[in-house]
Amino acid sequence: MTPRAWQEVPRSKVERFSSIALAEAPEIAQKILTEIRQDYPYLQLVEDESGEPMALVGIRRAIEGFVRHLASGAAHPRVPPEVFQEFGRGEGLHGRSLDSLQAVYRLGVRLTWRRFAEIGQQVDIAAPAMYELAESGFEYLDGLVEQSVLGYAEAAARRASERLRLQRQLIDLLLVEPRGDSARTLAERAARVGWELPETIAVGVLMRPAREAVAPAVGQGILLEMESEQPRIVIPDPETAGRADTLRRATAGWSGA
Template structure:
């Protein structure tokens, strides 16, 4: 055993030097060490049984899992750890510890069962305490000096730390495996929910939302198929859901800290969430806080089997966010932006209708044409007289009267046709949503 002397150590001249530390255990005569080890090794089978019996008395909930031969793995682990420690003690306490791999299995088992390592560590401490009690008796029997036994005890607790480390390694491995399996099943469940819409499964693209084919169409019970996968991750099937689509603020962005019952798929280019019972009290507020710093949209609340429809609307809204037509930096509610979602995605249709219905404005200059369009939209929305339209636009009523006379001249009979007025309002609202009108 060695240690580094301090700056003022003898002969160091201010520099750290390595010096030997006296080992009381090494000073024990070899024949005494062999005698001690032989007695301890003879005791191992009985001591292991005694330790397991005491552990079972203190922790009756400890499961006894047999190995291939039918012997409890716990008993095998106790016996192996005692044998390894005695061998280590005989070889010299400064040798590296050897820890039975079965202790990784113990930690892995706790992880697989969803338990913490607290009880397992308490069991290990109890086992070491019981083992040390017997080793101390053997030490007295063969007259091992007290300083050497103290050193042996210190090594025993170091050995205990190693056993715990082995279990932690197994526990972490099990936790990682379970987390990976849960994510895989969660993604599979979400794909089943969105199975009616191939585009949704691929990641939810922007575009005009359409009615997807009903899940399970063509055979099979969709609810049973969902329930089977949901049960494996402990997700109770809700009656209604809403689906959210997110835009990553950065490639390495930390996933939103959503509630455990919210399904989250971060593997897509646009991460997706399935929110069960989204109208439950406080649900929207919690979701908004969890997604703070992210841009995205959450679709309308729909029955479970219509989840793909909610996804399509959320994807369409996110597409508008990317184009700067809806605000970024928050989780938008699609139901609060219905006008934009209805009027903006079908661009080709709206653009064609705009060209046809607003053709009369081509006879005016850009600035005057814009003012006439704003006045026409205000009149269509209020259906009031000049004072009401003027108040909406913030101009003088006489100005409005002048513009309305021009509008009447430009559109003529179309101003009296309900269908034409409806189409004019559609295209003018779409222009306003695009920022082309005030």
């Protein structure tokens, strides 16, 4: 966006617009949160240390940051990264997609723009400048989404790492001599990775075709631990029809026993 029309708005009008928008930011944020609760009742709203919903804090900061940058003449308002990364992180840690979060952001931008358009009319800012303001708002939305994607990716990586750790512990437990409470411990470990304990298992040790070889796509239900020099594989109910053929295709190029 080339913010030519906005730059031509008299300074006094920009300051008046910013003053009104900043003063109303808490109220706008509260209205947005109310709409979010109505339209997305299943979304979990986490509270900060003061007991205030983090979503409300994030919305308010986003509005205030956007308006302050407009007042300063900055072409590209800076997104407050921490809270929006945290929103994405929360979705990732709970295994949800970012679809609902992005829909919530679009709702917030739409409601904010509705009020900003009214303030623009009140201050008598020309339509071309307000069009540019709307474009800048959607650029800002892209920034919010980008920060949330960063948080989401971090959480997804953390979840994957934790799952691999738990899966490795499960494999270790499957391969040791049973002890007194091992059955209960095994059931608990299996449940944590969503693995249904089978009647029988087969265990294999793989030889890497190359040091940086990509893990074979062995399919759901088969445990694979790639951190060892010789990766270990645990196949539940190996006599299941078609399982041997699936494994043979998945491990093409690999050797082992």
